[in-house]
Amino acid sequence: MKLAVANIKGGVGKTTSSMYMAQTVVDRGGVATVYDADPQSSASLWADAARDNGDELGFEVLPANLSTLSRLGRDERPGAWQIVDAPPQGKLLQAAIEAADFVLVPTSDSPMDLQQAWAMLDEARASRCF
Numbered sequence: 001m002k003l004a005v006a007n008i009k010g011g012v013g014k015t016t017s018s019m020y021m022a023q024t025v026v027d028r029g030g031v032a033t034v035y036d037a038d039p040q041s042s043a044s045l046w047a048d049a050a051r052d053n054g055d056e057l058g059f060e061v062l063p064a065n066l067s068t069l070s071r072l073g074r075d076e077r078p079g080a081w082q083i084v085d086a087p088p089q090g091k092l093l094q095a096a097i098e099a100a101d102f103v104l105v106p107t108s109d110s111p112m113d114l115q116q117a118w119a120m121l122d123e124a125r126a127s128r129c130f
Contacts, residue, residue, distance in 0.1 A: 002072050004100035006086035006093060008123065009116035013106040015042040018085040019057075021104075026058040030079035035064035035072070037092045043085045069095040097123070 005018045015038065022032035036043035047061035062068070064084060069092065072082050086096040097103055105120050 001081045002084075002099055002101045003081065004084045004086050004096040004103045005106065006084075006096055006103055007105050007107060007116060007120045008088050008093070009107070009112075009120075010088050012116075014038070015046065015085050017104060017106045018043055018083050019046055022059045022081070022083050023057070025079075025081045025083075030081055031075075031077050032059040032081045032083060033075065034059060034061045035068060035082065035084045036061055037064040037069065037096055038085050038087045064092070064096075066091060066095055069099045072099040093123075 003021065005014045005021070007014055018034050022034045025032040034043050034047075041063070043061050044063060047057055050057050069084065072084070075082055084096040084100065086093050107116070
């Protein structure tokens, strides 16, 4: 399963959602890898902080680029999930959307965040030719 966690607005919980989805997969007996495509590297920083504190996450967090994202889906382990913590814009966002089986768009209930979520859905539809 390839999941992109994407929104063109920052601060809506993309990284938190990515990390919690990966942990849920692992807790249910699956295998997960988080691909950190965001230039802020928040997922990687989260994994580094956990490792520094002696807490292993139970899943890998790997940096992602255009080449990495074009190769998603090659993990043939049963129950494997590949979760992309997508950036808010650019070619990496588009590559994450195009590579994914599903796109999760986290948002809050504020009018501005909802407006950006709709814009993100329009972007996903255009990229995926829905």
